[in-house]
Amino acid sequence: MKKAAVAGATGLVGRHVVKELINSRKYDEIHILTRRKTPFFKHPLVREHIVSFEELEGIGPVFKEINDIFVALGTTMKQAKSHEEFIKVDYTYPLKIAELAKEYGADTFTVVSATGANRESRFFYNRVKGTLEEALITLKLPSLHIFRPSLLLGERYEFRAGEKSAEWLSKPLSVFMKGPLDKYKPVKGSYVAASMYAVAQKESRGLHIYESPLIRRLGKVLKN
Known part of the structure; x- marks a missing residue:
């Protein structure tokens, strides 16, 4: 049996990752790093750690x-309300966790990035994601899996008006997103989570990057 750790379990993808881990019966402990209690805290496999991501070393x-x-x-x-706070959540905290993963010898590290991640991007969001990816790659983790989904579909605990509006607009347009636009088609959060779980079981070494079209295809196979 294995042990897993999940950061972001109150979010759309993270919630589905925890469900995948619980249902797999391959893990005897699932450690959740969270700032507040999650719906999984009573599950016998779950070990919930209420943490300050500012002080993860503890x-x-x-x-x-x-x-x-x-x-x-x-x-x-x-x-986030500011660029500084956004950077903390989307760059600083994931990188801190990756550094701990390397220090303590975790086998695999799987992370959600985004379509268009590039440290040279003119878009702040993509620039932060791209900078994180480069920092993670520099760590030379034994098995690094970077997922670059497009707009995520699914019910969230927290309502995000901007993302919900984009979801409503993108759904009818998806049929026209072909060729170079295919990578911008929305993808279900459950597909991302199922794919993340699946690749972690392979324990393949080195760097692996999964673009949104591949995530959609993998998710359809795994969840249907």
Whole structure:
């Protein structure tokens, strides 16, 4: 049996990742790093750690026997209210977790990035995601899986007006998104989570990047 750690379990993808881990019966402990209680806290496999992501070093021992780490942290500018706070959630915290993963010898590190991630992007969001990707790659983790989904579909605990509006607009347009536009088609959060879980089981070494069209195809196979 293995042990997993999940950061971002109150979000759309992270919630589905925890469900995948619970249902898999391959893990005897699922450690959730969270700032507030999650709906999973009573499950017998779950070990919930209420943490300050500013001071993650204090929970380092949690990582000692962790095999697979899943990071699905993310926010919006409306929620973050400043560039500095956005960078903390989408760059600083994931990188801190990755550094702990390397220090304590985790087997796999799987993280949610975004379509268009590029540190040279003119868009702030994509620039932050791209900068995180480069920092993670520099760490030379034994098995790094970077997922670049497009707009995520699914019910969230927290209502995000901007993303919900984009979802309503993009759904009818998806049929026209072909060729170079295919990577911008929305993808279900459950598909992303199922794909993240699946690749972690392969324990393949090195760097692996999954673009949104591949995530959609994998998700359809795994969830249907």
